[in-house]
Amino acid sequence: MGADILAWLNLGVRWLHVIAGIAWIGSSFYFMWLDARLKADETTPKGVQGDLWAVHGGGFYHKRKYLLAPPDLPEELHWFKWEAYTTWLSGSALLALIYYLGAQTYLIDASKMDLAPWQAIAIGLGFLAGGWILYDALCRSPLGQRLKLFGVVWFLILTAAAWALSHIFSNRGAFIHLGALIGTVMVANVFLVIIPNQKKIVAAMLAGETPDPALGKRGKMRSVHNNYMTLPVLFLMVSNHYPMVIDHPLNWLLVAGIGLSGVTIRHFFNRRNAGFSEPMILAGGVLIFLLVMMLALATRPKPADIAGVVPFTEVRAIVQKHCVACHSARPTNPGFATAPNGVAYDTPAEIRRYAPRIYERAVATDSMPLGNETGMTKLERDRLGAWIRAQAK
Numbered sequence: 199m200g201a202d203i204l205a206w207l208n209l210g211v212r213w214l215h216v217i218a219g220i221a222w223i224g225s226s227f228y229f230m231w232l233d234a235r236l237k238a239d240e241t242t243p244k245g246v247q248g249d250l251w252a253v254h255g256g257g258f259y260h261k262r263k264y265l266l267a268p269p270d271l272p273e274e275l276h277w278f279k280w281e282a283y284t285t286w287l288s289g290s291a292l293l294a295l296i297y298y299l300g301a302q303t304y305l306i307d308a309s310k311m312d313l314a315p316w317q318a319i320a321i322g323l324g325f326l327a328g329g330w331i332l333y334d335a336l337c338r339s340p341l342g343q344r345l346k347l348f349g350v351v352w353f354l355i356l357t358a359a360a361w362a363l364s365h366i367f368s369n370r371g372a373f374i375h376l377g378a379l380i381g382t383v384m385v386a387n388v389f390l391v392i393i394p395n396q397k398k399i400v401a402a403m404l405a406g407e408t409p410d411p412a413l414g415k416r417g418k419m420r421s422v423h424n425n426y427m428t429l430p431v432l433f434l435m436v437s438n439h440y441p442m443v444i445d446h447p448l449n450w451l452l453v454a455g456i457g458l459s460g461v462t463i464r465h466f467f468n469r470r471n472a473g474f475s476e477p478m479i480l481a482g483g484v485l486i487f488l489l490v491m492m493l494a495l496a497t498r499p500k501p502a503d504i505a506g507v508v509p510f511t512e513v514r515a516i517v518q519k520h521c522v523a524c525h526s527a528r529p530t531n532p533g534f535a536t537a538p539n540g541v542a543y544d545t546p547a548e549i550r551r552y553a554p555r556i557y558e559r560a561v562a563t564d565s566m567p568l569g570n571e572t573g574m575t576k577l578e579r580d581r582l583g584a585w586i587r588a589q590a591k
């Protein structure tokens with residue numbers, strides 16, 4: 199397939215992924231809010247958990263949640279599942295298109311593990327499947343009954359997975375897999391627990407029997423887990439835009455911290471919706487983020503100082519050797535039809551113009567060249583950095 203067509207396929211599938219993902223997360227947030235805001239009083243009929251009134255778009259809405267199920271099943275019942283399934287299917291297609299088809303460029307980092315593409319793909323899929331099997335077993339164990347402790351244990355497991363992945367794959371390959379692992383758990387919750395339990399409840403009612411209340415409770419627990427996992431997943435999905443996080447030597451810890459800030463902020467809103475205003479929780483989420491930032495800045499590797507002047511001819515040769523196969527108006531790397539992100543370094547003027555960004559990706563971090571396919575050395579990075587710093591003066 200031509201690189202042009204692949205790029206459009208990538209865009210089309212990504213567009214679908216964003217559209218479905220927003221619809222899914224929107225409904226997750228909405229139903230968590232709805233549940234927390236339901237009110238019951240002495241006028242609430244038996245078997246009803248609570249009611250809620252809302253205005254939106256110029257109209258009034260009246261919602262009611264039943265403890266188990268309504269006495270009679272309505273003719274039309276709206277289900278919420280295709281948002282989740284479409285998000286996962288399009289996400290899997292993107293993973294295959296970018297990271298598996300382009301495993302050599304995007305997934306494998308030979309300086310960490312010199313894997314063949316099929317090995318890297320097998321390990322990646324193993325993490326996705328393994329994540330779900332472990333999570334589901336934990337939910338079914340006695341630990342599953344203790345929401346807070348479960349949260350701590352699952353968070354530590356995910357942090358361990360972040361550490362392991364970051365030692366196996368390229369940094370972007372590692373964190374996209376962590377995001378995909380959590381996303382897979384969330385969709386499997388919908389597909390394998392929440393929807394089947396809901397179907398059993400409906401089937402029992404149609405048969406004139408009383409459904410088992412445990413079915414609904416189990417589904418609700420998984421749905422709460424999903425709600426807390428949404429923000430970390432969103433961060434992981436955009437994380438490869440931030441080389442100062444994912445290409446940092448402590449990337450796994452920074453990612454865990456940012457994920458934790460997301461969980462904490464979500465918790466603040468969930469508590470607030472339930473009627474408890476606890477601004478300290480929100481402050482905690484922001485504080486965690488700031489601590490991550492301080493840790494990252496304090497421990498980032500510093501480019502070494504170079505004595506003397508680095509001539510431009512040397513800089514040009516380094517860029518030619520390590521960057522121009524991709525970053526050119528006519529890339530010679532078969533994976534690219536045009537310069538990545540429109541950034542080419544064919545001419546001296548282009549190298550000068552993009553110098554600060556080159557610094558960010560190839561000196562301050564080693565996020566470029568992708569997967570360090572060309573084996574750029576630390577000395578080359580330092581010399582490039584010395585030239586760019588001299589330019590900036």
Ligand code: HEC
Pocket residue numbers: 303438517520521522523524525531538539541555556559560566567568571574
């Ligand atoms: C194997 C192909 C490849 C090589 C070699 C490569 N890059 Fe890249 N580069 C990419 C791709 C793909 C992107 C877009 C993805 C991204 O933004 O992370 C990119 C993005 C960038 C960006 C961000 C552009 C922006 O939007 O600001 C910079 C800067 C960059 N590369 C610099 C370099 C430098 C410097 C080198 C050489 C030391 C290099 N790259 C080598 C593929 C490559």
